[in-house]
Amino acid sequence: MKEELFVSGRNIPNIDPYLNIWHWQIPIYLFLGGLAAGLLFLAGLYTILGKEKQMQATVKIAPFLVPIALILGLFMLFLDLKHKLYFWQLYTNIRLESPMGWGAWVLMIITPISLVWSGSYMREVFPKWDWKFKFLYTFEAWAIRNRKYIAWPMVIYAVILGIYTGILLSAFNARPLWNTSILGPLFLVSGMSTGAACILLLSKDHEEKKIIGKLDLLFIVVELFFITHMIMGFLAGSEVQISAAQLFLGGQFTVSFWVFVIVLGLLFPALLEVLELIGYKVPLVLPATMILIGGLIFRFIMVEAGQITRYLY
Amino acid sequence: MRYAMAIDTRKCVGCSDCVVACQTENNVPIGYCRDWVSETVIGTYPNVNIELRSERCNHCDNAPCVRCCPTGASHFEEGGIVTVTHHKCIGCGACIQSCPYEARYSHPDGYVDKCTFCLHRVRQGELPACVSVCPTKCMHFGDIDDPNSDIVNVLKNRKFKSLAPEAGTKPQIFYLL
Numbered sequence: 001m002k003e004e005l006f007v008s009g010r011n012i013p014n015i016d017p018y019l020n021i022w023h024w025q026i027p028i029y030l031f032l033g034g035l036a037a038g039l040l041f042l043a044g045l046y047t048i049l050g051k052e053k054q055m056q057a058t059v060k061i062a063p064f065l066v067p068i069a070l071i072l073g074l075f076m077l078f079l080d081l082k083h084k085l086y087f088w089q090l091y092t093n094i095r096l097e098s099p100m101g102w103g104a105w106v107l108m109i110i111t112p113i114s115l116v117w118s119g120s121y122m123r124e125v126f127p128k129w130d131w132k133f134k135f136l137y138t139f140e141a142w143a144i145r146n147r148k149y150i151a152w153p154m155v156i157y158a159v160i161l162g163i164y165t166g167i168l169l170s171a172f173n174a175r176p177l178w179n180t181s182i183l184g185p186l187f188l189v190s191g192m193s194t195g196a197a198c199i200l201l202l203s204k205d206h207e208e209k210k211i212i213g214k215l216d217l218l219f220i221v222v223e224l225f226f227i228t229h230m231i232m233g234f235l236a237g238s239e240v241q242i243s244a245a246q247l248f249l250g251g252q253f254t255v256s257f258w259v260f261v262i263v264l265g266l267l268f269p270a271l272l273e274v275l276e277l278i279g280y281k282v283p284l285v286l287p288a289t290m291i292l293i294g295g296l297i298f299r300f301i302m303v304e305a306g307q308i309t310r311y312l313y
Numbered sequence: 314m315r316y317a318m319a320i321d322t323r324k325c326v327g328c329s330d331c332v333v334a335c336q337t338e339n340n341v342p343i344g345y346c347r348d349w350v351s352e353t354v355i356g357t358y359p360n361v362n363i364e365l366r367s368e369r370c371n372h373c374d375n376a377p378c379v380r381c382c383p384t385g386a387s388h389f390e391e392g393g394i395v396t397v398t399h400h401k402c403i404g405c406g407a408c409i410q411s412c413p414y415e416a417r418y419s420h421p422d423g424y425v426d427k428c429t430f431c432l433h434r435v436r437q438g439e440l441p442a443c444v445s446v447c448p449t450k451c452m453h454f455g456d457i458d459d460p461n462s463d464i465v466n467v468l469k470n471r472k473f474k475s476l477a478p479e480a481g482t483k484p485q486i487f488y489l490l
Contacts, residue, residue, distance in 0.1 A: 082404025101383035
Protein backbone atom coordinates (compact mmCIF):
# COMPACT_ATOMS: atom_id res chain seq x y z
CA MET A 1 0.00 0.00 0.00
CA LYS A 2 1.24 3.46 -0.84
CA GLU A 3 -0.47 6.63 0.28
CA GLU A 4 0.42 10.25 -0.39
CA LEU A 5 -0.89 13.26 1.44
CA PHE A 6 -0.03 16.89 2.00
CA VAL A 7 0.90 17.37 5.66
CA SER A 8 0.99 21.14 5.38
CA GLY A 9 -2.29 21.30 3.50
CA ARG A 10 -2.36 22.50 -0.07
CA ASN A 11 -5.44 23.64 -1.88
CA ILE A 12 -4.35 26.14 -4.52
CA PRO A 13 -7.21 27.25 -6.80
CA ASN A 14 -7.10 25.53 -10.23
CA ILE A 15 -4.03 23.47 -9.24
CA ASP A 16 -5.34 21.17 -6.48
CA PRO A 17 -6.65 18.50 -6.21
CA TYR A 18 -5.91 18.22 -9.90
CA LEU A 19 -4.74 20.70 -12.46
CA ASN A 20 -7.48 22.65 -14.25
CA ILE A 21 -5.81 25.88 -15.33
CA TRP A 22 -7.10 25.79 -18.93
CA HIS A 23 -10.86 25.99 -19.17
CA TRP A 24 -13.33 26.07 -22.09
CA GLN A 25 -11.48 28.80 -24.03
CA ILE A 26 -8.55 26.62 -25.06
CA PRO A 27 -10.55 23.74 -26.65
CA ILE A 28 -12.69 26.26 -28.56
CA TYR A 29 -9.55 28.02 -29.73
CA LEU A 30 -8.00 24.71 -30.85
CA PHE A 31 -11.22 23.77 -32.64
CA LEU A 32 -11.48 27.08 -34.50
CA GLY A 33 -7.78 26.94 -35.41
CA GLY A 34 -8.17 23.42 -36.82
CA LEU A 35 -11.33 24.39 -38.69
CA ALA A 36 -9.60 27.43 -40.23
CA ALA A 37 -6.61 25.27 -41.19
CA GLY A 38 -8.86 22.73 -42.89
CA LEU A 39 -10.83 25.35 -44.84
CA LEU A 40 -7.74 27.23 -46.01
CA PHE A 41 -5.92 24.02 -46.94
CA LEU A 42 -8.79 22.83 -49.13
CA ALA A 43 -9.33 26.26 -50.71
CA GLY A 44 -5.62 26.58 -51.53
CA LEU A 45 -5.34 23.00 -52.71
CA TYR A 46 -8.18 23.24 -55.25
CA THR A 47 -6.87 26.59 -56.47
CA ILE A 48 -3.43 25.10 -57.09
CA LEU A 49 -5.11 22.17 -58.88
CA GLY A 50 -6.99 24.71 -61.03
CA LYS A 51 -10.48 23.57 -60.03
CA GLU A 52 -11.98 26.88 -58.84
CA LYS A 53 -14.92 26.45 -61.27
CA GLN A 54 -15.98 23.00 -60.01
CA MET A 55 -15.30 23.71 -56.31
CA GLN A 56 -17.16 27.00 -55.83
CA ALA A 57 -18.03 26.59 -52.14
CA THR A 58 -14.59 25.24 -51.20
CA VAL A 59 -12.55 27.95 -52.90
CA LYS A 60 -14.83 30.97 -52.75
CA ILE A 61 -17.51 30.75 -50.07
CA ALA A 62 -16.11 28.69 -47.17
CA PRO A 63 -12.91 30.79 -46.76
CA PHE A 64 -15.12 33.69 -45.64
CA LEU A 65 -15.54 31.80 -42.38
CA VAL A 66 -11.79 31.65 -41.80
CA PRO A 67 -11.03 35.23 -40.71
CA ILE A 68 -14.07 35.08 -38.43
CA ALA A 69 -12.89 31.77 -36.91
CA LEU A 70 -9.32 33.02 -36.49
CA ILE A 71 -10.27 36.32 -34.90
CA LEU A 72 -12.74 34.56 -32.60
CA GLY A 73 -10.02 32.00 -31.78
CA LEU A 74 -7.51 34.72 -30.93
CA PHE A 75 -10.16 36.34 -28.76
CA MET A 76 -10.61 32.99 -26.93
CA LEU A 77 -6.85 32.85 -26.38
CA PHE A 78 -7.03 36.38 -25.00
CA LEU A 79 -9.90 35.41 -22.66
CA ASP A 80 -7.78 32.56 -21.33
CA LEU A 81 -4.97 34.88 -20.25
CA LYS A 82 -4.92 35.77 -16.57
CA HIS A 83 -2.73 38.87 -16.98
CA LYS A 84 -4.73 40.25 -19.90
CA LEU A 85 -3.37 43.78 -20.22
CA TYR A 86 0.11 42.38 -20.87
CA PHE A 87 -0.95 40.22 -23.85
CA TRP A 88 0.95 42.38 -26.38
CA GLN A 89 4.21 40.94 -25.06
CA LEU A 90 3.44 37.83 -27.10
CA TYR A 91 4.40 39.97 -30.10
CA THR A 92 7.35 41.86 -28.69
CA ASN A 93 9.21 38.64 -27.95
CA ILE A 94 10.30 35.95 -30.37
CA ARG A 95 10.67 32.64 -28.53
CA LEU A 96 11.07 29.83 -31.04
CA GLU A 97 11.32 27.20 -28.28
CA SER A 98 7.82 28.03 -27.07
CA PRO A 99 5.02 26.52 -29.18
CA MET A 100 2.61 29.14 -27.88
CA GLY A 101 5.07 31.84 -28.93
CA TRP A 102 5.50 30.77 -32.54
CA GLY A 103 1.85 29.73 -32.76
CA ALA A 104 0.86 33.31 -31.98
CA TRP A 105 3.10 34.44 -34.84
CA VAL A 106 1.64 31.86 -37.25
CA LEU A 107 -1.82 33.23 -36.43
CA MET A 108 -0.55 36.76 -37.05
CA ILE A 109 0.63 35.70 -40.53
CA ILE A 110 -2.27 33.50 -41.60
CA THR A 111 -5.06 35.87 -40.52
CA PRO A 112 -4.03 38.60 -43.05
CA ILE A 113 -3.54 35.93 -45.76
CA SER A 114 -7.07 34.66 -45.16
CA LEU A 115 -8.42 38.24 -45.20
CA VAL A 116 -6.74 38.95 -48.55
CA TRP A 117 -8.08 35.67 -49.92
CA SER A 118 -11.69 36.34 -48.94
CA GLY A 119 -11.28 39.97 -50.03
CA SER A 120 -10.31 38.87 -53.52
CA TYR A 121 -13.60 36.93 -53.79
CA MET A 122 -15.71 39.56 -52.03
CA ARG A 123 -17.30 41.11 -55.14
CA GLU A 124 -17.73 37.74 -56.84
CA VAL A 125 -19.68 36.28 -53.89
CA PHE A 126 -21.45 39.49 -52.86
CA PRO A 127 -22.00 41.33 -56.20
CA LYS A 128 -23.37 44.47 -54.50
CA TRP A 129 -20.23 45.01 -52.43
CA ASP A 130 -18.43 48.32 -52.96
CA TRP A 131 -14.83 48.79 -51.76
CA LYS A 132 -15.33 52.58 -51.31
CA PHE A 133 -11.64 53.45 -51.85
CA LYS A 134 -9.75 53.27 -55.11
CA PHE A 135 -6.61 51.72 -53.61
CA LEU A 136 -8.69 48.79 -52.37
CA TYR A 137 -9.81 48.12 -55.95
CA THR A 138 -6.16 48.21 -57.06
CA PHE A 139 -5.25 45.83 -54.26
CA GLU A 140 -8.17 43.55 -55.15
CA ALA A 141 -7.01 43.42 -58.78
CA TRP A 142 -3.50 42.52 -57.60
CA ALA A 143 -4.86 39.78 -55.29
CA ILE A 144 -7.04 38.31 -58.05
CA ARG A 145 -4.06 38.21 -60.45
CA ASN A 146 -1.84 36.53 -57.87
CA ARG A 147 -4.28 34.04 -56.35
CA LYS A 148 -2.16 31.06 -57.38
CA TYR A 149 0.85 32.58 -55.61
CA ILE A 150 -1.20 33.33 -52.48
CA ALA A 151 -2.54 29.77 -52.51
CA TRP A 152 0.90 28.20 -51.94
CA PRO A 153 1.85 29.98 -48.69
CA MET A 154 -1.78 29.59 -47.63
CA VAL A 155 -1.63 25.79 -47.95
CA ILE A 156 1.72 25.63 -46.16
CA TYR A 157 0.64 27.91 -43.32
CA ALA A 158 -2.66 26.04 -43.03
CA VAL A 159 -0.74 22.80 -42.41
CA ILE A 160 1.51 24.54 -39.88
CA LEU A 161 -1.55 26.01 -38.12
CA GLY A 162 -3.31 22.64 -38.03
CA ILE A 163 -0.26 20.85 -36.63
CA TYR A 164 0.36 23.69 -34.18
CA THR A 165 -3.01 23.15 -32.50
CA GLY A 166 -1.72 19.67 -31.56
CA ILE A 167 1.85 20.66 -30.77
CA LEU A 168 0.60 23.31 -28.37
CA LEU A 169 -0.46 20.38 -26.17
CA SER A 170 2.13 17.75 -27.10
CA ALA A 171 5.06 19.98 -26.12
CA PHE A 172 4.24 19.57 -22.41
CA ASN A 173 6.08 16.52 -21.20
CA ALA A 174 4.64 16.97 -17.71
CA ARG A 175 1.21 15.93 -19.09
CA PRO A 176 1.66 12.33 -20.27
CA LEU A 177 -1.62 12.24 -22.22
CA TRP A 178 -0.53 15.18 -24.38
CA ASN A 179 3.11 14.28 -24.63
CA THR A 180 2.87 12.23 -27.82
CA SER A 181 4.13 13.42 -31.19
CA ILE A 182 1.07 11.91 -32.94
CA LEU A 183 -1.07 14.70 -31.47
CA GLY A 184 0.13 17.22 -34.10
CA PRO A 185 -0.87 15.09 -37.14
CA LEU A 186 -4.02 13.92 -35.31
CA PHE A 187 -5.26 17.45 -34.68
CA LEU A 188 -4.31 18.37 -38.24
CA VAL A 189 -6.45 15.60 -39.81
CA SER A 190 -9.25 16.28 -37.36
CA GLY A 191 -9.12 19.95 -38.40
CA MET A 192 -9.17 18.97 -42.09
CA SER A 193 -12.17 16.74 -41.42
CA THR A 194 -14.10 19.52 -39.64
CA GLY A 195 -13.17 21.87 -42.50
CA ALA A 196 -14.53 19.39 -45.06
CA ALA A 197 -17.70 18.96 -42.97
CA CYS A 198 -18.15 22.72 -42.96
CA ILE A 199 -17.90 22.81 -46.77
CA LEU A 200 -20.51 20.03 -46.98
CA LEU A 201 -22.88 22.33 -45.06
CA LEU A 202 -22.23 25.29 -47.36
CA SER A 203 -22.06 23.67 -50.78
CA LYS A 204 -25.10 23.41 -53.03
CA ASP A 205 -23.34 21.61 -55.88
CA HIS A 206 -23.86 17.84 -55.89
CA GLU A 207 -20.56 17.05 -57.64
CA GLU A 208 -18.57 19.18 -55.21
CA LYS A 209 -20.31 17.54 -52.25
CA LYS A 210 -19.36 14.15 -53.63
CA ILE A 211 -15.66 15.04 -53.93
CA ILE A 212 -15.51 16.69 -50.49
CA GLY A 213 -17.52 13.80 -48.98
CA LYS A 214 -14.97 11.28 -50.28
CA LEU A 215 -12.11 13.42 -49.00
CA ASP A 216 -13.81 13.68 -45.61
CA LEU A 217 -14.11 9.88 -45.47
CA LEU A 218 -10.37 9.65 -46.09
CA PHE A 219 -9.70 12.15 -43.27
CA ILE A 220 -11.94 10.18 -40.89
CA VAL A 221 -10.16 6.90 -41.67
CA VAL A 222 -6.76 8.50 -41.13
CA GLU A 223 -8.00 10.11 -37.91
CA LEU A 224 -9.28 6.76 -36.57
CA PHE A 225 -5.93 5.22 -37.48
CA PHE A 226 -4.06 7.97 -35.61
CA ILE A 227 -6.28 7.60 -32.53
CA THR A 228 -5.68 3.83 -32.48
CA HIS A 229 -2.00 4.52 -32.92
CA MET A 230 -2.01 7.03 -30.07
CA ILE A 231 -3.66 4.61 -27.63
CA MET A 232 -1.36 1.76 -28.72
CA GLY A 233 1.61 4.03 -28.17
CA PHE A 234 0.41 4.92 -24.67
CA LEU A 235 -0.15 1.28 -23.74
CA ALA A 236 3.37 0.43 -24.89
CA GLY A 237 4.78 3.42 -23.00
CA SER A 238 5.88 4.21 -19.49
CA GLU A 239 3.69 3.89 -16.41
CA VAL A 240 2.39 7.45 -16.58
CA GLN A 241 1.36 6.97 -20.21
CA ILE A 242 -0.36 3.68 -19.48
CA SER A 243 -2.41 5.38 -16.80
CA ALA A 244 -3.12 8.24 -19.25
CA ALA A 245 -4.59 5.71 -21.72
CA GLN A 246 -6.64 4.22 -18.87
CA LEU A 247 -8.66 7.46 -18.75
CA PHE A 248 -10.17 6.32 -22.07
CA LEU A 249 -10.14 2.59 -21.33
CA GLY A 250 -12.32 2.34 -18.25
CA GLY A 251 -11.45 5.64 -16.62
CA GLN A 252 -13.61 8.72 -16.22
CA PHE A 253 -13.51 9.78 -19.90
CA THR A 254 -14.38 6.37 -21.36
CA VAL A 255 -18.03 7.05 -22.17
CA SER A 256 -17.63 10.60 -23.44
CA PHE A 257 -14.68 9.62 -25.62
CA TRP A 258 -16.05 6.44 -27.19
CA VAL A 259 -19.67 7.53 -27.53
CA PHE A 260 -19.37 11.20 -28.55
CA VAL A 261 -16.01 11.28 -30.32
CA ILE A 262 -15.52 7.84 -31.86
CA VAL A 263 -19.07 6.59 -32.53
CA LEU A 264 -21.18 9.75 -32.97
CA GLY A 265 -18.34 11.99 -34.15
CA LEU A 266 -16.49 9.66 -36.55
CA LEU A 267 -17.95 6.19 -37.20
CA PHE A 268 -21.62 7.08 -37.61
CA PRO A 269 -21.04 10.12 -39.88
CA ALA A 270 -18.61 8.02 -41.92
CA LEU A 271 -21.30 5.35 -42.31
CA LEU A 272 -23.83 7.98 -43.43
CA GLU A 273 -21.36 9.36 -45.97
CA VAL A 274 -20.71 5.88 -47.35
CA LEU A 275 -24.48 5.30 -47.67
CA GLU A 276 -24.79 8.61 -49.52
CA LEU A 277 -21.94 7.66 -51.88
CA ILE A 278 -23.48 4.32 -52.83
CA GLY A 279 -26.74 6.03 -53.73
CA TYR A 280 -28.99 6.24 -50.65
CA LYS A 281 -30.62 9.59 -49.98
CA VAL A 282 -29.00 10.95 -46.81
CA PRO A 283 -29.22 14.62 -45.88
CA LEU A 284 -25.51 15.54 -45.58
CA VAL A 285 -26.36 18.14 -42.94
CA LEU A 286 -26.55 15.30 -40.45
CA PRO A 287 -23.05 13.75 -40.78
CA ALA A 288 -21.46 17.18 -41.28
CA THR A 289 -22.96 18.57 -38.06
CA MET A 290 -21.99 15.42 -36.16
CA ILE A 291 -18.38 15.69 -37.35
CA LEU A 292 -18.20 19.34 -36.26
CA ILE A 293 -19.66 18.63 -32.82
CA GLY A 294 -17.50 15.50 -32.46
CA GLY A 295 -14.38 17.52 -33.29
CA LEU A 296 -15.26 20.12 -30.68
CA ILE A 297 -15.95 17.49 -28.00
CA PHE A 298 -12.69 15.71 -28.90
CA ARG A 299 -10.73 18.87 -28.10
CA PHE A 300 -12.64 19.46 -24.87
CA ILE A 301 -11.89 15.90 -23.74
CA MET A 302 -8.20 16.06 -24.68
CA VAL A 303 -7.68 19.37 -22.84
CA GLU A 304 -9.61 18.25 -19.74
CA ALA A 305 -8.16 14.74 -19.54
CA GLY A 306 -4.59 15.82 -20.28
CA GLN A 307 -4.51 18.15 -17.31
CA ILE A 308 -5.40 15.32 -14.94
CA THR A 309 -2.47 13.17 -16.05
CA ARG A 310 0.84 13.82 -14.30
CA TYR A 311 4.03 12.30 -13.02
CA LEU A 312 3.76 10.47 -9.73
CA TYR A 313 6.46 10.32 -7.10
CA MET B 314 27.70 28.58 -9.61
CA ARG B 315 24.66 26.36 -9.25
CA TYR B 316 22.33 26.73 -6.29
CA ALA B 317 20.67 23.56 -5.02
CA MET B 318 18.96 22.22 -1.94
CA ALA B 319 19.32 18.96 -0.06
CA ILE B 320 16.55 17.96 2.32
CA ASP B 321 16.94 15.20 4.89
CA THR B 322 13.81 13.02 4.82
CA ARG B 323 14.99 11.29 8.01
CA LYS B 324 15.27 14.48 10.02
CA CYS B 325 12.16 16.22 8.75
CA VAL B 326 9.25 15.96 11.18
CA GLY B 327 6.67 17.62 8.89
CA CYS B 328 6.10 20.64 11.16
CA SER B 329 5.35 22.90 8.14
CA ASP B 330 7.44 25.72 9.56
CA CYS B 331 9.11 26.09 6.14
CA VAL B 332 5.69 26.64 4.57
CA VAL B 333 4.67 29.36 7.00
CA ALA B 334 8.08 31.05 6.82
CA CYS B 335 7.82 31.20 3.04
CA GLN B 336 4.30 32.58 3.09
CA THR B 337 5.36 35.29 5.54
CA GLU B 338 8.64 36.18 3.86
CA ASN B 339 7.18 36.37 0.35
CA ASN B 340 3.70 37.74 1.09
CA VAL B 341 2.08 34.70 -0.48
CA PRO B 342 -1.69 35.33 -0.77
CA ILE B 343 -3.90 33.37 1.62
CA GLY B 344 -4.85 29.97 0.24
CA TYR B 345 -1.69 29.71 -1.84
CA CYS B 346 1.76 28.30 -1.10
CA ARG B 347 5.13 28.16 -2.80
CA ASP B 348 6.30 25.17 -0.75
CA TRP B 349 4.44 22.36 0.96
CA VAL B 350 5.13 19.21 2.94
CA SER B 351 4.03 15.85 1.64
CA GLU B 352 4.05 12.50 3.34
CA THR B 353 4.38 9.16 1.61
CA VAL B 354 3.31 6.13 3.62
CA ILE B 355 4.30 2.74 2.27
CA GLY B 356 3.01 -0.50 3.80
CA THR B 357 0.55 -1.22 6.59
CA TYR B 358 1.13 -1.10 10.33
CA PRO B 359 3.36 -2.43 11.88
CA ASN B 360 5.46 -2.65 8.71
CA VAL B 361 5.28 0.98 7.61
CA ASN B 362 7.72 3.37 6.13
CA ILE B 363 7.01 7.08 6.21
CA GLU B 364 8.85 9.64 4.14
CA LEU B 365 8.34 13.33 4.77
CA ARG B 366 9.39 15.78 2.10
CA SER B 367 9.34 19.56 2.05
CA GLU B 368 8.64 20.22 -1.64
CA ARG B 369 8.91 23.29 -3.83
CA CYS B 370 10.08 24.33 -7.29
CA ASN B 371 13.05 22.13 -8.23
CA HIS B 372 14.83 24.95 -10.10
CA CYS B 373 15.52 22.44 -12.86
CA ASP B 374 18.58 22.61 -15.07
CA ASN B 375 16.42 21.71 -18.05
CA ALA B 376 13.39 23.72 -16.97
CA PRO B 377 10.34 23.07 -19.21
CA CYS B 378 8.65 26.19 -17.82
CA VAL B 379 11.45 28.41 -19.13
CA ARG B 380 11.40 26.61 -22.48
CA CYS B 381 7.66 26.98 -23.10
CA CYS B 382 7.22 30.57 -21.90
CA PRO B 383 6.12 32.64 -24.93
CA THR B 384 7.38 35.97 -23.59
CA GLY B 385 10.55 35.06 -21.71
CA ALA B 386 8.96 36.01 -18.36
CA SER B 387 10.10 32.66 -16.93
CA HIS B 388 13.87 32.77 -16.94
CA PHE B 389 17.04 31.68 -15.18
CA GLU B 390 18.65 34.01 -12.67
CA GLU B 391 22.15 33.62 -11.28
CA GLY B 392 22.98 30.15 -10.05
CA GLY B 393 20.20 28.58 -12.16
CA ILE B 394 17.36 29.94 -10.04
CA VAL B 395 14.11 29.98 -12.04
CA THR B 396 11.97 33.08 -11.55
CA VAL B 397 9.10 34.90 -13.24
CA THR B 398 9.25 38.58 -14.21
CA HIS B 399 5.76 39.66 -13.21
CA HIS B 400 5.38 42.49 -15.73
CA LYS B 401 6.42 40.24 -18.61
CA CYS B 402 4.02 37.41 -17.71
CA ILE B 403 0.76 37.29 -19.69
CA GLY B 404 -0.78 34.54 -17.56
CA CYS B 405 -1.22 32.04 -20.40
CA GLY B 406 -0.63 29.09 -18.07
CA ALA B 407 1.80 27.25 -20.36
CA CYS B 408 4.46 27.04 -17.63
CA ILE B 409 1.90 25.69 -15.14
CA GLN B 410 1.01 22.93 -17.64
CA SER B 411 4.66 22.17 -18.27
CA CYS B 412 5.71 21.69 -14.63
CA PRO B 413 5.77 18.03 -13.49
CA TYR B 414 5.91 19.20 -9.85
CA GLU B 415 2.92 21.55 -9.93
CA ALA B 416 5.11 24.11 -8.24
CA ARG B 417 3.56 27.10 -9.98
CA TYR B 418 0.25 28.83 -9.48
CA SER B 419 -1.67 31.71 -10.95
CA HIS B 420 -1.44 34.63 -8.51
CA PRO B 421 -4.77 36.42 -7.87
CA ASP B 422 -3.19 39.49 -9.53
CA GLY B 423 -2.90 37.56 -12.80
CA TYR B 424 0.74 36.68 -13.19
CA VAL B 425 2.28 33.28 -12.45
CA ASP B 426 4.14 32.97 -9.18
CA LYS B 427 6.47 30.41 -7.64
CA CYS B 428 9.38 29.70 -5.31
CA THR B 429 12.37 31.94 -6.00
CA PHE B 430 14.79 30.21 -3.60
CA CYS B 431 14.36 33.57 -1.80
CA LEU B 432 16.64 35.20 -4.37
CA HIS B 433 16.39 38.55 -2.53
CA ARG B 434 17.83 36.91 0.62
CA VAL B 435 20.39 34.78 -1.23
CA ARG B 436 21.80 37.91 -2.91
CA GLN B 437 22.39 39.36 0.56
CA GLY B 438 24.27 36.22 1.58
CA GLU B 439 21.40 34.87 3.66
CA LEU B 440 19.70 31.49 3.44
CA PRO B 441 16.20 31.06 1.95
CA ALA B 442 13.48 31.65 4.56
CA CYS B 443 12.43 27.98 4.67
CA VAL B 444 15.99 26.79 5.31
CA SER B 445 16.71 29.41 7.94
CA VAL B 446 13.68 28.54 10.12
CA CYS B 447 13.84 24.73 9.95
CA PRO B 448 13.89 23.58 13.61
CA THR B 449 15.50 20.21 12.84
CA LYS B 450 18.05 21.73 10.46
CA CYS B 451 17.11 19.16 7.85
CA MET B 452 17.55 21.51 4.89
CA HIS B 453 20.85 22.37 3.26
CA PHE B 454 21.15 25.15 0.71
CA GLY B 455 24.22 26.13 -1.24
CA ASP B 456 26.34 26.07 -4.36
CA ILE B 457 26.96 22.54 -5.64
CA ASP B 458 29.80 23.78 -7.84
CA ASP B 459 31.72 24.75 -4.71
CA PRO B 460 33.51 21.59 -3.42
CA ASN B 461 33.76 23.02 0.10
CA SER B 462 30.09 23.87 0.55
CA ASP B 463 27.88 22.22 3.14
CA ILE B 464 25.54 20.81 0.51
CA VAL B 465 28.31 19.08 -1.47
CA ASN B 466 29.58 17.56 1.77
CA VAL B 467 26.13 16.23 2.63
CA LEU B 468 25.49 14.82 -0.84
CA LYS B 469 28.89 13.09 -0.80
CA ASN B 470 28.12 11.21 2.38
CA ARG B 471 24.47 10.28 1.95
CA LYS B 472 22.29 8.45 -0.52
CA PHE B 473 19.79 10.75 -2.14
CA LYS B 474 17.08 10.93 -4.79
CA SER B 475 15.36 13.64 -6.77
CA LEU B 476 11.68 13.78 -7.74
CA ALA B 477 10.49 12.42 -11.11
CA PRO B 478 13.94 12.48 -12.75
CA GLU B 479 12.30 10.50 -15.58
CA ALA B 480 10.57 13.73 -16.62
CA GLY B 481 13.99 14.81 -17.90
CA THR B 482 13.99 18.14 -16.10
CA LYS B 483 17.24 17.64 -14.13
CA PRO B 484 15.75 18.78 -10.79
CA GLN B 485 18.10 20.45 -8.29
CA ILE B 486 16.41 19.54 -5.02
CA PHE B 487 17.82 16.36 -3.54
CA TYR B 488 16.11 14.28 -0.88
CA LEU B 489 18.52 12.52 1.48
CA LEU B 490 17.36 8.99 2.19
